[in-house]
Amino acid sequence: MVEVDQAFIQAAEHRPKLDTIEIEGIPLIDLSLSDTRDIKLLVSEIGNACKNWGFFQVINHGVPLQFFTQINIAAKTFFDRPIEEKTKVKRDEVNSTGYHESEHTKNVRDWKEVFDFVLKDPSFLPASHEPEDKQLKALRNRWPENPPEFREVCQEYAREAEKLCYKLLELIALSLGLPSNRFHGYFDDHTALMRLNHYPPCPCPELALGVGRHKDAGALTIVAQDDVGGLQVKRKSDGVWVPVKPTPNALVINVGDTIQVWSNEAYESVEHRVVVNSERERFSFPVFFFPSHYVMVKPLEELVNEQNPAKYKEYNFGKFFAARTRGDYKKLELENIQIRDFKII
Secondary structure, three states, rough: OOOOHHHHHHHHHHOOOOOOOOOOOOEEEEEOOOOOOOOOHHHHHHHHHHHHHOOEEEEOOOOHHHHHHHHHHHHHHHHOOHHHHHHHHHHHOOOOOOOEEEOEEEEEEOEEEEEEEOOOEEEEEEEOOOOOOOOOOOOOOOOOOOOOOOHHHHHHHHHHHHHHHHHHHHHHHHHHOOOOOOOHHOOOOOOOEEEEEEEOOOOOOOOOOOEEOOOOOOOEEEEOOOOOEHHHHHHOOOEEEEOOOOOOOOOEEEEOHHHHOOOOOOOOOEEEEEEEOOOEEEEEEEEEEEEEEEOOOOHOOOOOOOOOOOOOOOOHHHHHHHHHHHHOOOOOOOOOOOOOHHHHO
């Protein structure tokens, strides 16, 4: 990635404005409880953040802080390896785990390179997005030889992030007036994925994006990021792109399309993107918490009534995800499938 070719260049209306302005950021929520801070207050804060922003940051989240340092070091060591070495574990359309340097978002190439692995190895997804194709494919992780500690560091962090995913799902369920374990059954054979993102310095950051505007397909995303910054959230109230300022030891959380449907739009999956800069590389580490491939996603019965009828038709998560990821490798003629394609009203 030495120069910007046409594949990276965003349409004029989607290019970032790089002038930095101070804007009130997404909510910061302390997950710890005390004599002055009870579960009701925490649940209320989670609910308000999900409703008003779709994004928030959390501190005192229980993920050991030394794991942040370890995974940053491991990621930099891996991405600094020669391209010939990284492509030994290159992912493809059949097995989407491993290294990839030419991902597309909204049919424009992202200014980044990534390494992906599934939390459950193997994980199972539909072999294709075609409804009549009943075959499954197994996703099995591919690990590089160097650095030697890479696999262990990644898996240790992922195990802690997975625990936090369940904790956050419980808080979100409570905020919707549901039992705390209401969502758990959808994740018995979850297809969760962790990604290591590397955004190299970009000579023309006003033309390209690290990740183009998009919404996340799953239930929750948990992101650890370094101190460089670049993540931006599209504010619901006015459409302004708001930077997510890195907060030491915090994790960034956003609700995805699946929770938007389950909640019947009480909570909304919000567009976000990543801007790049010309001076500093950036690393981030999202965990995408996806349900089991066989889960049929629809508004929860408890949240639907005559006054608030279901806003979405039922769809199969695995098929939806298979269709969504078709454009990761190549430019498509049409935009990938979105939950709006299942909208009733």
